[in-house]
Amino acid sequence: MDDVTFESQADAEGTDRSAIIMMLTYVEAECRRLGDAEAAHHAALAAALITGQQAAPTVEPGPRRCLPVAAPLN
Secondary structure (H helix, E strand, O other), X not given: OOOOOOOHHHHHHHHHHHHHHXXXXXXXXXXXXXXXXXXXXXXXXXXXXXXXXOOOOOOOOOOOOOOOOOOOOO
């Protein structure tokens, strides 16, 4: 009978990398939705570093949008 070998380490690394790229893509989209182009650009740069792709040119920083902060529950 043929021996079966599992390469779980290599597969886990690829899965982790895919999950991180998906998370960074989501963060980029959410930053754009909230109006923070600079933060979105940083998330895109991080994804580009992981995938080894060339990063897009730097965007001009725009006004930052402040979100309300919830009061502590104390």
